[in-house]
Amino acid sequence: MKSGLYARLVLACAILLSVLLTGLGIVLGQFFPLFAGNTDLTIQHHYWLYLITVLVVAFLISLFVAARMMLQYAKPIDEITRIAVRIAEGDYLARTRMNGPEYDNELSIAINKIASNLQEMSLLRTMENERLKTLVESMGSGLLMFGRGGTVNLVNGVLEKTFGLSKKSIMGMTYKEIGLPPVVETLIDDVFMTEQVHESQVQLDGENSTAYVSVYGAPVIGRHGNWLGIVVVMHDITKLIRLEKVRKDFVANVSHELRTPVTSIKGFTETLLEGAMDDPAVMKMFLGIIQKESDRLHLLIDDLLALSGMESEGFTLQYATVDMKDVIDDALSAVSRNLEQKKMKTITNIPGHITIEGDIVRLVQVMVNLLTNAINYSSENKTITISVTDANERIRIEISDEGIGIEHLELPRLFERFYRVDRARSRDSGGTGLGLAIVKHLIESHNGTVDVESEIGVGTTFQIHLPKKQDY
Ligand SMILES: Nc1ncnc2c1ncn2[C@@H]1O[C@H](COP(=O)(O)OP(=O)(O)O)[C@@H](O)[C@H]1O
Ligand SMILES: [Mg+2]
Structure with missing residues (x-):
């Protein structure tokens, strides 16, 4: 780590003081011969010794005083710098100390404010990310998102299950490499080409069952109208399709069941009118058939009404x-x-x-x-x-x-x-x-x-x- 501001200031101060005091020593040394030209050598030595000692003591005292003063101003800056570096590295929980008057300055307050704002923002982002993730996973439909380059950048669990894919292996793949059914690939192609919404129904034939999926592909347009990729939503509609088939079969069955007695009644009535009624024995026989067929019709309609009554919303049992x-x-x-x-x-x-x-x-x-x-x-x-x-x-x-x-x-x-x-x-x-x-x-x-x-x-x-x- 680089040495702090405080250490550098103390060093600079020491150099400055030593230069100043050495200069002062040299100047004072010049005066010496003026008044001690003929004194003996021992006194000269003593004089030099005193001079140097006084200068060294002066150096130490002034350095100590300067260091104390700088401690008050430079040390907090070092501390704040260290905290700022931690914040920049993503540790939004870092705060400068607020104990002591030397920390009670605007820089310190501002740094703490920035840190708490960043912490709040990152919390919000995490929450939003969580919310989006939950939404994507629990939406009940398969979701696949491609970036501008046509590679997968989002896929949810439902889609993984529907197509037996694994998220890890398909992330970053292009849509042609995933192994989607050809119909879905074509749909994605169309969306890429036309930048328009495309929808279609796809039949997926499994080993022992067939599933029906509704596929919806749409371009993703950014806030400024720039194109960000496409999103594909797939929804399992197998149950709906089955219900639709049951309904169709039911209507076909009802029509068939109704037609048989009606055809019979119509046929016998026509035959009677065309002359068969002149023979009382034939007429009796035919009327018997017509009665039987009408009874059947009646029964059928009764049963149909009973069933539809039971299936209607308001059906309740009288317990x-x-x-x-x-x-x-x-x-x-x-x-x-x-x-x-x-x-x-x-x-x-x-x-x-x-x-x-x-x-x-x-x-x-x-x-x-x-x-x-x-x-x-x-x-x-x-x-x-x-x-x-x-x-x-x-x-x-x-x-x-x-x-x-x-x-x-x-x-x-x-x-x-x-x-x-x-x-x-x-x-x-x-x-x-x-x-x-x-x-x-x-x-x-x-x-x-x-x-x-x-x-x-x-x-x-x-x-x-x-x-x-x-x-x-
Ligand atoms: N007790 C039974 N013995 C033999 N077959 C039966 C019996 N009950 C029902 N089935 C069979 O089940 C079918 C459906 O019965 P149901 O719904 O009552 O219709 P339906 O009697 O009008 O044909 C019958 O057509 C018949 O083939
Ligand atoms: Mg029956």
Whole structure:
């Protein structure tokens, strides 16, 4: 380190004093022969000795006094300089001492003020950086930023995950080197070339799934209109696209399901009008068909309305204490005619009175749908068993039939709207394909679950779990 101002001043002072005193010694030495021309040599020696001693003592005393004085003025400057250097190196916590009158000067105060301002600014910058980082990481979309040269200078975790890239390895790479899907590369190219916003939807085919990403690329323009690079935001829209597909499929299914009975009604009516009605037997047969098809139409519309009602915003259940025995009795009486027609028996196992908090109308609807299926997909003279058991906080309801059973592969899709194992058979049985979708919806609204087990030719069991108490 360079010697401080204080040390240099003391040195300068010492040199100056020694030069002055040596000069004074020489001048005084000139006077000596004037009055001691013939004195002996010893006296001359003594005189020189005294002179030199006095000069050295004078030198030391004046140096001491000068040093003391400089200590007061130069030492604080050294201290302040040292602090200023530390501040310049980035240590904004450094402060000059304020103890002692020699430090109470404007320079010292100003340096401390600068340090505290810088400290505040750096704190603000750190906070802002943190905020930006949190924002970039938690925005839920992938973010990629390229500088003017087309190299990556910002990338967030979502993007890393979406494309399986690592931040460290792609920082500083150009967009062509990262290995982005070609569609995204083209989009970035377009933004670079036109300096305009570009958007597109990209399909990313993975090994066992397909994802859809919406890509938005925009130029980054600085405050003074200068071009700083481009930013690319990618948002996963797979769920949206899937929902859109479900909606489209649903509309297509509904149209198809509605068209079949309508075509049939139209056809038979036309045939009747064209002359078939002249034959009473034919007319009766045709009218019978028309009635059956209108019933189907009616059922379908009822089920569709029920489903859309359940899915609408304001749908609520009317909770009350419900005795499961009442639910099953109501459902059985609703399907009693179908049971009789197929000469089927039912066995009910309910130990005592099991009550839960639920909406009785909806629970009866669930049971009717499941019982109707059990009847429809069983041959005559079979038995349906309904059991209700207490399972601590929940109850379990099981409906078992001895019907045709369902292939294992079909089970996962069974609760989808309009999904049917055997279309023709289901239609003949008068089903709409919405029964199980409604069951699932209503059970889940009750915070319960519904599962199915089945074996071809042996039978099917639907198992429902419902909580006894609801929190609402
Ligand atoms: N108990 C059952 N036994 C055999 N198959 C069944 C049973 N319940 C439902 N399924 C199958 O599940 C499909 C969907 O049932 P559902 O939603 O009630 O529609 P639908 O009965 O109107 O066809 C039925 O078409 C049928 O193939
Ligand atoms: Mg059904």
